[in-house]
Amino acid sequence: MKITFTENANNYSPNSIPPVLEAHSIEAKPLKICVFCSSSDFVADSYFVEARSLGESLAKLNHHLVFGGSNIGLMGALASATKQAGGKITGVIPRLIFDKKIAINFADELIVTVDLRERKAIMESMSDVFIALPGGFGTLEEICEIITLKQLHCHQKPVIFINTSGYYDAFIEFFSHMVNQKFANRSANGLFFVAGSVSEALEYAKSYRPEVPMEKWVG
Numbered sequence: 001m002k003i004t005f006t007e008n009a010n011n012y013s014p015n016s017i018p019p020v021l022e023a024h025s026i027e028a029k030p031l032k033i034c035v036f037c038s039s040s041d042f043v044a045d046s047y048f049v050e051a052r053s054l055g056e057s058l059a060k061l062n063h064h065l066v067f068g069g070s071n072i073g074l075m076g077a078l079a080s081a082t083k084q085a086g087g088k089i090t091g092v093i094p095r096l097i098f099d100k101k102i103a104i105n106f107a108d109e110l111i112v113t114v115d116l117r118e119r120k121a122i123m124e125s126m127s128d129v130f131i132a133l134p135g136g137f138g139t140l141e142e143i144c145e146i147i148t149l150k151q152l153h154c155h156q157k158p159v160i161f162i163n164t165s166g167y168y169d170a171f172i173e174f175f176s177h178m179v180n181q182k183f184a185n186r187s188a189n190g191l192f193f194v195a196g197s198v199s200e201a202l203e204y205a206k207s208y209r210p211e212v213p214m215e216k217w218v219g
Contacts, residue, residue, distance in 0.1 A: 002109045005095075006118060031205065032090075033058055034066040034127035036142040038135040039073035039102075047074055047134050050164040052081035053198045054133065059087025061202065066127050068119070069093030069111075071104045074133055079104050090126070094119045120145060124155075129205045131160045134167040143192075150191050151184075156210030159192040160201045168194065 037051060051074040058065050065082045068075055069091030082089055089107040097103070098112045113119040120142060132143040146159050161168045172194055178184045190211065195201035 001105060001107055003112065004109065005112045006122070007095075007114050030062040030064060031128040032064045032066050032126055033129045033131060033205070034123050035078060035131045035133060036068070036135060036139045037074040037078060037133035038139060039068070039070045039075050040136065041073050043074070043134070044165070046165050047167070048077045050162060050198060051075075051078040051133055054078060054131070054162065054201075055081030055083075055087065056085045057198050057202055058082055059085030062087075064088040064090065066090045066092065066123055068123075068138075069104055069107070070097065070102050072102050074135070076104070078133070079107070092119050092123050124149070127157070129158050129160070129208075131162060131201060131205075132168075133162050134164050140171070147191050151188065158205050158208040160204060161192060161194045162198060162201050163194050163196055 035054065038047070055065065055078045059082050065079065065087055067079060067089070070076060070093065071079070079089055079091070083106050089104070089109075091104045091107040091110045092113060093103050093110065094113050094116050096115070103110060103112075111122060113122060123142075124146065130143065130146045132139055143159065143161070146155075146157075149155055150157070150159060161172070163169065163172075175184075175188065179186060179188050193201075193204050195204060
């Protein structure tokens with residue numbers, strides 16, 4: 001496994017990461033798919049089943065998994081399933097978590113970043129698609145940043161929630177409430193897609209065509 005510490009690598013320095021994500025158009029080709037998800041080992045089995053299913057599917061479709069680099073929780077299940085099915089994996093993990101000895105040890109590459117901000121910037125810049133499996137504060141913060149960047153026209157890449165067991169129902173309802181209360185405009189619901197299964201998520205990514213959302217400041 002290749003391990004790269006960004007503090008010692010010019011190719012992964014913050015200055016080399018584009019501040020704006022490039023516009024994206026899906027084609028019939030292997031993709032780098034970034035998955036945000038929980039590192040908890042204590043969630044229900046149904047969440048682990050979905051994470052493993054996603055990992056297996058990514059490998060079978062020759063897609064490249066980009067994820068947060070931990071070997072525990074849904075992250076560990078996702079990566080293990082991807083590896084066992086013969087898929088490629090890049091883990092991106094901040095030094096403060098790497099030092100806790102919970103980093104994956106079987107990725108094709110593990111990038112150890114200076115901090116959480118650099119981790120997100122690298123994952124954002126290298127990925128073609130963003131998927132959120134169920135997760136906690138970190139997962140929500142990561143996927144919401146991607147949605148915000150898309151709202152600001154910084155990228156046009158697909159953003160997908162896999163709504164295992166209705167986990168994201170209340171969160172998606174809150175998004176609708178935000179629009180209804182005029183804290184976001186009516187195009188906000190088009191910034192992301194809610195999938196009920198792994199197959200639906202990957203089919204959406206395959207058929208995705210970018211559309212530029214209306215300006216954030218338009219009612």
